Amino acid sequence: MALITANRWSFWLRESLASESSQDIQQVRGDTEADVCIVGGGYTGLWTALRLMEKAPTMRIALVEADVCGAGASGRNGGLALSWWPKLETLAERVGDDEAVRLARASEEAIAEIGAFCEREGIDAHYRQSGWFWVATSPAQMNAWSSTVRACESRGVVPFVPVDREELTFRTGSPAALGGVFERSAATVQPALLVRGLRKVAIRRGVEIFERSPMIRLDRDRGVVHCPDGSVRAPVVILATNAWLSGVPELRRAVLPLSSDVIATEPIPELADGSLWTGGECVSNSRLMVDYYRTTRDGRVVFGRGGGTLAFASRMGTAFDRNTPRQAEVQAALGRLVPFASRARVSAMWSGAVDRSTDGLPFFGTLPGRATVVYAAGFSGNGVAPSLLAGRILASMVLGSQDELSRCGLAAGVPGRFPLEPARYFGGLVVREAVRRKETREDDGLRVGLFTRRMAALAPSGFFKIGKEDG
Numbered sequence: 084m085a086l087i088t089a090n091r092w093s094f095w096l097r098e099s100l101a102s103e104s105s106q107d108i109q110q111v112r113g114d115t116e117a118d119v120c121i122v123g124g125g126y127t128g129l130w131t132a133l134r135l136m137e138k139a140p141t142m143r144i145a146l147v148e149a150d151v152c153g154a155g156a157s158g159r160n161g162g163l164a165l166s167w168w169p170k171l172e173t174l175a176e177r178v179g180d181d182e183a184v185r186l187a188r189a190s191e192e193a194i195a196e197i198g199a200f201c202e203r204e205g206i207d208a209h210y211r212q213s214g215w216f217w218v219a220t221s222p223a224q225m226n227a228w229s230s231t232v233r234a235c236e237s238r239g240v241v242p243f244v245p246v247d248r249e250e251l252t253f254r255t256g257s258p259a260a261l262g263g264v265f266e267r268s269a270a271t272v273q274p275a276l277l278v279r280g281l282r283k284v285a286i287r288r289g290v291e292i293f294e295r296s297p298m299i300r301l302d303r304d305r306g307v308v309h310c311p312d313g314s315v316r317a318p319v320v321i322l323a324t325n326a327w328l329s330g331v332p333e334l335r336r337a338v339l340p341l342s343s344d345v346i347a348t349e350p351i352p353e354l355a356d357g358s359l360w361t362g363g364e365c366v367s368n369s370r371l372m373v374d375y376y377r378t379t380r381d382g383r384v385v386f387g388r389g390g391g392t393l394a395f396a397s398r399m400g401t402a403f404d405r406n407t408p409r410q411a412e413v414q415a416a417l418g419r420l421v422p423f424a425s426r427a428r429v430s431a432m433w434s435g436a437v438d439r440s441t442d443g444l445p446f447f448g449t450l451p452g453r454a455t456v457v458y459a460a461g462f463s464g465n466g467v468a469p470s471l472l473a474g475r476i477l478a479s480m481v482l483g484s485q486d487e488l489s490r491c492g493l494a495a496g497v498p499g500r501f502p503l504e505p506a507r508y509f510g511g512l513v514v515r516e517a518v519r520r521k522e523t524r525e526d527d528g529l530r531v532g533l534f535t536r537r538m539a540a541l542a543p544s545g546f547f548k549i550g551k552e553d554g
């Protein structure tokens with residue numbers, strides 16, 4: 084079946100698909116069997132498939148994807164591959180001090196491994212390891228990183244170095260950056276080229292990939308993944324559907340889909356020829372509705388803002404597939420943070436669902452039923468690098484390996500639950516509006532009233548300990 088371009092696809096995915104020589108896809112037709120069936124063709128599903136092939140080369144692995152591989156968050160994200168060092172405190176709360184440091188270190192190594200994978204397999208995903216600036220773009224955000232920096236230092240690690248304002252302006256292209264720290268392990272990728280590259284390598288290694296084949300029902304006792312025109316029977320099923328996991332009854336209150344909205348400028352000649360700022364670094368600020376940006380190889384600025392659309396009862400529907408309804412807001416933020424880029428036309432915009440967990444960290448577990456059904460969820464906007472680790476954890480879980488990964492504290496199931504509906508949705512709207520109001524006033528240097536501050540404080544903790552998410 085040949086590929087027909089879909090409107091919901093991001094600029095990244097369109098660019099990637101346009102560069103592919105063959106676009107034939109295979110669908111589930113009739114009934115087939117496998118040793119393992121992975122549901123979801125994003126980074127998590129594909130890294131898991133590759134890890135299983137590495138550990139058990141004779142295993143028959145099928146992967147079913149509702150759309151095409153990369154149509155979900157993996158083909159839509161900002162392409163900032165970040166470590167878990169900024170999450171160290173939350174990690175320590177979840178898994179204890181020693182394991183937190185070990186996992187954060189593993190997440191840092193995962194970034195380098197993505198680069199090595201691309202190099203080894205001949206995947207040009209525009210990988211560039213230039214580090215990450217975590218900055219304050221309003222006085223209220225100043226020193227948001229302090230407790231994380233202290234938490235690292237008290238455990239004997241120093242991933243962050245302070246950067247003064249002059250250097251920040253020069254290296255982030257943002258006169259709004261008042262202060263910040265730098266973490267050198269981070270990298271940028273063209274995210275869809277990475278996920279499409281993973282797909283290519285997985286097919287090369289013998290993984291059978293079915294696209295345009297949504298799982299419409301899962302028989303957890305017999306281990307059957309039902310699709311519209313057939314099924315895959317497998318004793319082991321791995322659910323790697325990210326925000327769509329909010330549709331699984333046991334996970335409905337553990338995963339909160341929340342949109343992140345992204346715009347891309349047209350190429351800016353001074354960025355493309357290197358005469359203006361661009362060292363290829365990742366930049367994000369310290370808002371709860373975080374702003375994040377980077378440049379691209381062809382000289383665009385890709386800029387995103389988290390904390391957008393919420394869906395009632397966490398229903399995914401099409402709410403996360405349309406162009407962002409926050410275009411004006413995101414464009415204004417780009418203008419404030421990166422003024423020179425706002426002179427360029429916005430040539431693309433898109434939106435996607437982030438799978439928020441209650442503490443901003445992923446979790447792994449097993450669902451009840453006679454078949455083995457495992458899942459990974461809750462990346463909370465930081466999944467580009469951690470999904471490689473997720474693939475290892477899931478593979479260890481299904482192979483029954485008693486190793487550090489399958490026993491790690493993240494693999495203990497649901498860590499916390501959001502409120503029941505309708506409180507979750509309507510309460511969420513009120514809190515989100517309070518956060519929006521608070522952060523807009525802070526950006527404008529205005530005082531924030533007590534009521535707004537109190538309401539905003541009810542937002543779940545997110546990406547950083549102080550309550551940030553990144554994607």
Ligand SMILES: Cc1cc2nc3c(=O)[nH]c(=O)nc-3n(C[C@H](O)[C@H](O)[C@H](O)COP(=O)(O)OP(=O)(O)OC[C@H]3O[C@@H](n4cnc5c(N)ncnc54)[C@H](O)[C@@H]3O)c2cc1C
Nearest residue numbers: 123125126127149155156157160161298325435466467554
């Ligand atoms: C706009 C945006 C910006 C982001 N920015 C960053 C960033 O800069 N840095 C970062 O680290 N992280 C970022 N993230 C988060 C990151 O993209 C994700 O954590 C990561 O891609 C998750 O990968 P995944 O494979 O688990 O999920 P996905 O890539 O979403 O894959 C899940 C797949 O499952 C498929 N699926 C769903 N239901 C079914 C079904 N019933 N049957 C079959 N298939 C199904 C979907 O089509 C999808 O392709 C961002 C996310 C978004 C949305």
